Amino acid sequence: MAHATLDAGAENCGRLIGLVVEAMAQLAPGQTLAVRAYDPSSQIDLAAWCRMTGHELRSVTPIANHLELVIQKAAETKEVSHGTRTGQQHAR
């Protein structure tokens, strides 16, 4: 049983990732999120996202017309850079 559930509906691509990011932020390291996704591309996208972020895609289960993907939050989340580069102003 996952610690939290997200019904992503038919969202894909950027919106799907955004929803998952928000849901994962509510979890403690090691906890799991079950994502219900109706877009088949969610599997390959979330697998790639997990590889980049360090989270683990624990399982992918086809259920009727959707997939249930269980993601375990990494012990140490790879931090997003929030640095803003302030370079010189250039012109041609």
Place this chain on the structure above:
Amino acid sequence: MGHVLVNNTRGKDDVERASLSFLVGNVALNSGQEATVLLTIEGVWVATNGYNDGLQANGFDPLSDLVQKFAANGGRIWVCGACAKPRGITQEQLVEGAQIVGAATAVEALVNGAQSLSF
């Protein structure tokens, strides 16, 4: 951490391309990567205050939301100085997080390993 450099050349002439650039940038940030959107040609308008109001491509969030989220999450917006100048666009007109830069800035990022994607 990688650096994803997304180039957008479009404004109101193709809101879908402009939106997709920031969508990809947001996904990069949400994936723990460094992200920059480089705006060139007509795309420079996207970084100006108020320009994106009411612009929304089919299937996308409003362009203003995509740009705001990108900047708020630490994404860099580079505005091509050579493209901004003939259009009369100055730094004062740009949204927060946007910066007018020259080609050397983009070249340096590429030389340092940034991976680019263009729309």
